[in-house]
Amino acid sequence: MAAPRHSAMLSISNASTPQSTSSDKTQVQQPQSPAGTSGLRVPSNRKTIYDRHLNRSRNAELSRASFAYLFGEMVSYAQRRVTGIQDLEKRLNEQGYPLGLRLLDLLFYRATSTSSSALSSSSTSSSPPNRPLRILTLLHLIHGPLWRLLFQRSADALEHSVSPDTPNEYMITDNEPLVNTYISVPREMSMLNCAAFVAGIIEGVCDGCGFEAKVSAHNQPTEMWPSRTVFLVRFGDSVMEREKVLERAGVK
Amino acid sequence: MSYYFTILSPTDTPIFNIAFGTSKGGGDGIARFRFPDTAQYMNQFIIHSSLDIVEEAQWTNGGMYLKHVDTYPPAAAYISAFLTPSGARFLLLHQPPQLPSGNASLGSSSLLGASGSTTRTSSSSVAANPTSPQTEEAVRQFMNEIYESYVKSAMSPFYKQGMEIRSPVFRSKVTAAGKKWL
Amino acid sequence: MNSRRVILTVRSNLVSRNDRTRIDKVNAELVTLTYGTIVAQLCQDYDSDYQEVNKQLDKMGYNIGMRLIEDFLAKSGVGRCANFRETADMVAKVGFKIFLNVAPTVTNWTSDNNQFSLIFEDNPLADFVELPDDGRAQDELWFSNILCGVLRGALEMVQMQIEAHFVSDVLRGDDTTEMRVSLVRYIEDEMPPEEE
Numbered sequence: 001m002a003a004p005r006h007s008a009m010l011s012i013s014n015a016s017t018p019q020s021t022s023s024d025k026t027q028v029q030q031p032q033s034p035a036g037t038s039g040l041r042v043p044s045n046r047k048t049i050y051d052r053h054l055n056r057s058r059n060a061e062l063s064r065a066s067f068a069y070l071f072g073e074m075v076s077y078a079q080r081r082v083t084g085i086q087d088l089e090k091r092l093n094e095q096g097y098p099l100g101l102r103l104l105d106l107l108f109y110r111a112t113s114t115s116s117s118a119l120s121s122s123s124t125s126s127s128p129p130n131r132p133l134r135i136l137t138l139l140h141l142i143h144g145p146l147w148r149l150l151f152q153r154s155a156d157a158l159e160h161s162v163s164p165d166t167p168n169e170y171m172i173t174d175n176e177p178l179v180n181t182y183i184s185v186p187r188e189m190s191m192l193n194c195a196a197f198v199a200g201i202i203e204g205v206c207d208g209c210g211f212e213a214k215v216s217a218h219n220q221p222t223e224m225w226p227s228r229t230v231f232l233v234r235f236g237d238s239v240m241e242r243e244k245v246l247e248r249a250g251v252k
Numbered sequence: 253m254s255y256y257f258t259i260l261s262p263t264d265t266p267i268f269n270i271a272f273g274t275s276k277g278g279g280d281g282i283a284r285f286r287f288p289d290t291a292q293y294m295n296q297f298i299i300h301s302s303l304d305i306v307e308e309a310q311w312t313n314g315g316m317y318l319k320h321v322d323t324y325p326p327a328a329a330y331i332s333a334f335l336t337p338s339g340a341r342f343l344l345l346h347q348p349p350q351l352p353s354g355n356a357s358l359g360s361s362s363l364l365g366a367s368g369s370t371t372r373t374s375s376s377s378v379a380a381n382p383t384s385p386q387t388e389e390a391v392r393q394f395m396n397e398i399y400e401s402y403v404k405s406a407m408s409p410f411y412k413q414g415m416e417i418r419s420p421v422f423r424s425k426v427t428a429a430g431k432k433w434l
Numbered sequence: 435m436n437s438r439r440v441i442l443t444v445r446s447n448l449v450s451r452n453d454r455t456r457i458d459k460v461n462a463e464l465v466t467l468t469y470g471t472i473v474a475q476l477c478q479d480y481d482s483d484y485q486e487v488n489k490q491l492d493k494m495g496y497n498i499g500m501r502l503i504e505d506f507l508a509k510s511g512v513g514r515c516a517n518f519r520e521t522a523d524m525v526a527k528v529g530f531k532i533f534l535n536v537a538p539t540v541t542n543w544t545s546d547n548n549q550f551s552l553i554f555e556d557n558p559l560a561d562f563v564e565l566p567d568d569g570r571a572q573d574e575l576w577f578s579n580i581l582c583g584v585l586r587g588a589l590e591m592v593q594m595q596i597e598a599h600f601v602s603d604v605l606r607g608d609d610t611t612e613m614r615v616s617l618v619r620y621i622e623d624e625m626p627p628e629e630e
Contacts, residue, residue, distance in 0.1 A: 039567045040419070041607025049404050049564045050421045057561055060462035065505055066533045067460045067468065073494040074472050081479065095471050101338045101413055102467065105403045108316065108337045112396065130314030131337050150464055178460065208262075208338035210310070242311065251312055407562040409470030410477070410571075418567060 054109055068182035075183065075194050085192045089217070093200035100204020107145055132209050133251055135170070135235065135243055141209075142202055143172055150201070151178050168235040172202070175225040177217075193217040195229045202231055212236035253382075254283040254347045255434060256295035257426065259402070261414035262339030264303065266296070268417045268426075275431045286327060286350050298324045299343045302331040306343070310335055316399070317392045320383050330382035334395035336402065338413070342395055346382045346434075394433040401425040462535070466561045473577060477566070484574035491576070495583020503588040506532065514592070518617050519543070521594065522550050525585065525615075534558060534581075538613075551601070554611040565605050572607060576600045582613060593621040 042048055078091045111129040132138035143155045151174075161169035177195045185192050195217035206213035213235045220230045235243075253274040259267050271283040271291070285291035302322035309318050322331040327347060334342040381387055405417050473491065480486040510528050515521040522540045531537050535558065542551040559578045565571040576582075582598040589596050595618040602608035 039569050039572075040565065041572055042421075043604050043607055043609045045609070047604070048419075048421050049408060049562060050401055050419075050425055052404070052561070054400065054403060054407075057462050057466065057558065060535070060558070061459040062462040062465045062535055062558060063533050064458045064460045065502070067465045069498040069502060070465060070468055070472070073498055074468065074475075076497075077472070077476075077490075077494065095475055098409075098412065098474075099467050099471060102407050104338045105336055105406055109400060109403045112316070113400070131310075131316060131335060133311055133314050150461060152461055210262075210339060246311060249312070252314075404562075405564075408564040409467070409474040409562070410564065410566045419564070 054106065055113065058110065064178075065182075067178070071179055071194075071197075072183060074197075085189055088192065089196035089199075092194060092196040093203065093215070096197040096200025096202075097204040097207075100201040100206075101208045102204075103146060103149060103201065104205050104208045107141075107149060111145075132211075134246060135211065135239070137252075138206065138209055138211055139170055139172065139233070142205055146201075146205060147174075150198075166234075168237075168240050170233045170235075172231040172233065173220070173228065174198075174231070175228050177227060177229045180227045180229065191219070193219050193229055195231070199231055202233065206233065206235075211239050213239070253279070253349065253434070254285050255430065256283070256285075256291075256299070256345040256347075257398075257430070258296070258299055258343050258345075259417065260299075260303075260341045260343065263414060264300070265414050267340070267414065268422070269296075270423065270426055270430075271295070272427065272430045272434075274434055276434065281427075281431060284349065285347060294327060295329075295345050298327060298329045299331060299345055302333075302343070303341075306331075306333045306335075306341060309333070317395055319388050319391075332382075332388075332391045332395075334399065336399060338406070340402065342398060342402075344391060344394070346387075348382065390433045394429050397429040397433070398426055401429075462558050463561075466558050469559050469580070470563060472580075477575070482566070482568065482570070484571060488574075488576050488579045491579040492583035492586070495580035495585075496587035497583075498580070499584040499587020499589075500591055501587075502533065502584065503591040506588065517547070518594075519547055519550075521589070522552075522615070525589075526552055529588070533584075542614075549614065549616045552613045552615065554613070557611055560603075560605055560611075563605055572605070576603060577605050578603070578611070585613075585615065590621070595619050595621055 074095070075088075075092065078095070079088055082088050082091055108129060108131075130137075132141055139158055143158045147153065147155045155172050156175045157171070157173035159171040159173070161167065161171070163169075174195070177198065179195050179198055180193070183194050185194070199215040199217040203213060203215040206215065213233050215231055215233050218230045218232060220228050222228055253276075254271070255273065256269070256271045258269045261267050271285075273279055273281050273283045275281045283291070285295070287294055301324070305322045306318065309321055316335055316337070318333040318335065320330055321333045323329070324331070328350075330346045332344045332346070334344075336342070401422055402417075405411055405419065405422055406413075472494075473487070476487045476490050477484070480490070506529055509532055510524075512524060512528065515524055526538050526540045530552075536554060536556045538552040538554045540550055541553060543549065557578055559581070563577060565575060565577065576599075579600065582600065585598045586596055596615055597618055598613055598615045600612065601614050602610055602612045604611050
């Protein structure tokens with residue numbers, strides 16, 4: 001572990017400390033004159049992303065149709081650049097992944113900054129939320145708060161594989177994924193599930209929290225729920241090993 | 253008190269660094285490390301050598317703010333850590349001012365903060381004791397404030413994990429948080 | 435390369451049909467963040483050729499606009515506009531309100547009433563966004579360019595050929611976000627235009 005760290009630690013040297021007098025002209029950032037020397041221009045009111053409150057759009061709503069059209073265009077664009085269903089799903093997954101990382105930070109920010117925690121069901125707790133350390137805590141975070149942030153409701157089910165061969169597999173079910181509501185997939189692509197985008201979001205959340213995982217979306221229609229989708233979460237070996245250690249150590 | 257603050261990506265790449273001094277008790281906000289010539293290198297070295305301890309604490313303590321996690325006696329440096337849920341680490345190195353006698357030896361100080369006593373004589377300000385509850389609270393506030401700015405950086409669709417944060421506005425926010433709390 | 439056939443279609447009439455029986459809203463941030471990934475993906479795919487990204491966004495918008503108009507007419511229940519000025523008001527106060535929950539200001543008309551500007555106080559598409567600090571994006575990328583295409587596609591379906599482009603954007607450091615819209619001509623024949 002030590003070797004890569006030492007090589008990484010010198011990869012940037014942007015800390016122009018106030019006591020260092022020789023100024024490096026090639027550096028973009030100069031701590032003494034904020035907002036003046038960046039390559040980015042700002043409006044005359046000086047408003048930047050840092051001035052916008054992170055909760056400003058917290059409860060804002062938009063037309064469902066707008067999302068449907070946008071998502072539809074995103075899928076057709078992706079489809080033009082790949083061959084085959086697998087590649088398409090991979091691409092959608094990759095597009096969702098960074099969103100997972102962002103949503104994770106946003107969720108925790110909101111949980112720490114407001115009295116009514118978005119992460120716990122009991123509104124009485126005012127202490128900051130904990131990072132998930134165990135698989136179940138992580139999955140509950142996805143099933144509940146993440147789903148509520150994205151879709152304004154919890155997911156429909158959370159299950160663990162019963163097969164002794166695949167203890168690392170967990171399933172999150174959405175009976176009616178919003179992303180599939182307005183997409184009609186042609187018969188010859190019936191295997192395709194555009195919720196691969198959401199699978200990517202889940203994967204980003206898992207990875208972000210330090211639970212290396214592969215997540216995929218699968219069609220599991222029922223008579224009542226024709227677009228029912230199961231998100232299969234498969235954790236990596238290192239995660240399963242750590243889980244055992246934490247279990248023994250009594251970490252919750 | 254002198255501070256060196258760094259944000260490391262989940263793969264240990266530094267994405268933001270800044271050095272500053274205390275603004276409390278008449279401080280001028282300028283960092284005066286004990287080894288000015290090698291401070292930049294030393295600080296990064298000390299911070300990186302605390303990562304194993306941070307990683308251990310990461311899986312026993314689910315909090316985002318892990319408080320004071322490590323001490324590096326040869327430089328009288330204390331490390332506090334804050335973990336974002338998405339895997340970035342905020343690490344703050346604090347170094348109390350050198351005693352007039354030049355006696356910086358802390359012996360075999362424990363990680364539990366007993367070494368804080370050696371600096372008691374240098375100043376009565378809260379920030380002078382890196383492990384006092386008041387300092388822990390001040391650092392927590394500092395970290396929380398930076399977390400907010402960090403989330404704002406990370407929310408932009410053009411920000412990719414591990415990318416250096418170069419915004420001067422972000423830098424000024426960190427400077428302001430340092431001035432306010434430390 | 436694959437065929438350019440768009441086989442994944444949005445069931446447009448389903449959108450309006452469903453609205454009567456269920457909530458037709460989504461979290462605004464889901465839309466914002468999804469749009470952000472689209473633009474970021476385009477920038478990556480086109481290697482930060484922002485002119486090309488603008489073009490692609492406009493094209494996507496055009497596809498959306500052509501389908502969205504039906505939905506708009508169903509939802510708003512409005513009839514044909516008497517003139518371009520009326521169209522502009524309809525676009526700003528009803529269209530943008532329905533689909534983006536904002537109402538841009540219509541202003542800067544030319545004397546022949548064929549050109550106007552839409553000034554956006556708010557733009558949910560651009561929430562959380564900071565353009566890349568690469569010395570080019572702020573000069574070349576129109577982050578919300580999809581909106582130009584939407585307008586072009588939608589109005590074309592109601593026999594108006596227009597041209598729309600952004601002239602300023604707060605993301606570029608401008609004080610306002612302004613789109614310029616010009617009427618090119620009224621389309622006489624009733625043949626639907628070919629899809630791009």
